[in-house]
Amino acid sequence: MLKHALVFILVFVFVVAGMFGPPRVEAQTAAPAQAAAPPFNPGFADLMNTLVQPRHAKLGLSAREQNWALARYAAHELKDSLANIARWRPRFREQSVPDMMEATTGEPIKAVEAAIEARDLGKFNAAYASRPSPQRRRKFVDISD
16 A cells, blocks of 8 residues: 555656646747848959958058068068959959959069068159059040030
């Protein structure tokens, strides 16, 4: 009889514990799948503005302060940025970007690097301020009568 009473008490404790225990968690359904966001795909101008412009400015500022080690690094980073853009966007307006980069920046960058190695601010300023020849310049806005 004592066995039956002990079993009855144990069953009663488990039933009561189940009634007052933590709530049961029902299986949750997954949220409906959302369409993936389109991949980030910056345009040519975005790449030039975000990658080249700050490095070009850092190059000029570091040379102005005659911090030639930083200027050498900035020139290297500028060349890398131009090379990356040429790799990521090999064509722009039916033209070869690597060819355009070399035609417009090849000689000026070499002159800048030579001025940095010579630690010559005058040569650097001349090379840094160089512009493409008028034949290579492209009109972006043409306002004519």
